[in-house]
Amino acid sequence: MKIGIIGEGAIARYVCTSLNATHAVLVRSEPPVGKDNDGLLRVLHVNELPGDVDVMIDCAGHAALAEHGPAILERGIDLVTVSLGALADTDLYSRLNSAAERGGARLRLASGSIGALDCLRAAQVGGLSEVTYTGRKPPQSWKGSPAEDRLDLDTLDQAATHFEGSARQAATLYPKNANVAAAVALAGAGFEATKVRLIADPGIAANIHEVKASGAFGSFTFHIEGRALPDNPRSSALAAMSVVAAIERQQSAIVI
Ligand SMILES: NC(=O)C1=CN([C@@H]2O[C@H](COP(=O)(O)OP(=O)(O)OC[C@H]3O[C@@H](n4cnc5c(N)ncnc54)[C@H](OP(=O)(O)O)[C@@H]3O)[C@@H](O)[C@H]2O)C=CC1
Numbered sequence: 001m002k003i004g005i006i007g008e009g010a011i012a013r014y015v016c017t018s019l020n021a022t023h024a025v026l027v028r029s030e031p032p033v034g035k036d037n038d039g040l041l042r043v044l045h046v047n048e049l050p051g052d053v054d055v056m057i058d059c060a061g062h063a064a065l066a067e068h069g070p071a072i073l074e075r076g077i078d079l080v081t082v083s084l085g086a087l088a089d090t091d092l093y094s095r096l097n098s099a100a101e102r103g104g105a106r107l108r109l110a111s112g113s114i115g116a117l118d119c120l121r122a123a124q125v126g127g128l129s130e131v132t133y134t135g136r137k138p139p140q141s142w143k144g145s146p147a148e149d150r151l152d153l154d155t156l157d158q159a160a161t162h163f164e165g166s167a168r169q170a171a172t173l174y175p176k177n178a179n180v181a182a183a184v185a186l187a188g189a190g191f192e193a194t195k196v197r198l199i200a201d202p203g204i205a206a207n208i209h210e211v212k213a214s215g216a217f218g219s220f221t222f223h224i225e226g227r228a229l230p231d232n233p234r235s236s237a238l239a240a241m242s243v244v245a246a247i248e249r250q251q252s253a254i255v256i
């Protein structure tokens with residue numbers, strides 16, 4: 001399988017190393033001299049990707065998915081993304097959907113830093129009455145987000161909530177931190193009905209995600225303490241692992 005990847009950040013580097021099969025990289029600026037001698041083809045536009053790329057992986061965030069996603073799908077290339085929060089934008093959602101239909105390709109949403117999406121998706125068939133997602137990270141992991149306007153992240157000495165609202169609001173306001181809220185919404189009760197709470201907590205070292213759901217199926221609680229990637233405290237290592245798993249799934253005859 002010939003794999004292309006968007007971005008060269010923390011998740012992309014983990015994925016490239018694990019798959020050891022990257023063919024081309026879609027970057028947003030020319031690489032500095034000396035960084036382009038590793039055998040990888042780097043291109044700036046989708047139309048420069050080689051014709052034999054089977055699948056593209058987006059590990060570059062909302063703007064990159066919006067910029068390149070429709071053209072990739074329209075070219076008939078499947079796309080795996082971790083930028084699920086970008087789908088809170090209804091216009092982008094429908095552009096991606098129609099590009100995939102026109103190109104005969106699929107947009108595959110990696111499970112990212114969260115789990116229990118299979119359970120939510122199945123429970124949604126019978127009807128969900130309540131879904132809440134709570135994201136708790138150390139203060140430094142909220143740097144660069146609206147949490148900075150509400151809290152003094154450098155001196156915080158106890159856990160503090162900096163956002164409460166819908167999954168659509170969370171995914172839009174926190175593009176680098178609330179993709180998991182979008183994942184929960186897309187698998188379950190939708191962007192409006194999924195309630196989200198985001199907390200900065202100086203007492204923890206992990207990225208902690210919790211989902212509580214109830215409905216016709218019964219109820220469940222999912223709790224994960226995710227280790228961050230060494231290169232980016234905002235992003236859990238599981239997000240990168242989930243991309244590798246999505247590619248492995250794409251290659252399997254028996255799929256789970
Ligand atoms: N679903 C989930 O559970 C999770 C999703 N995420 C999402 O994944 C994204 C990436 O995470 P991470 O790897 O840790 O972030 P990093 O900041 O380490 O890397 C982001 C990379 O994307 C590149 N990039 C940004 N915009 C574009 C663009 N328009 N075209 C091409 N490349 C672009 C950056 O390039 P440059 O070097 O030029 O800046 C950089 O290489 C996050 O922003 C977040 O949205 C993250 C964690 C969990």
Ligand SMILES: O=C([O-])CC(=O)C(=O)O
Pocket residue numbers: 113175176177178179180181207226234235236237239
């Ligand atoms: O990696 C995480 O822990 C969650 C995250 O950043 C996101 O959902 O965007």
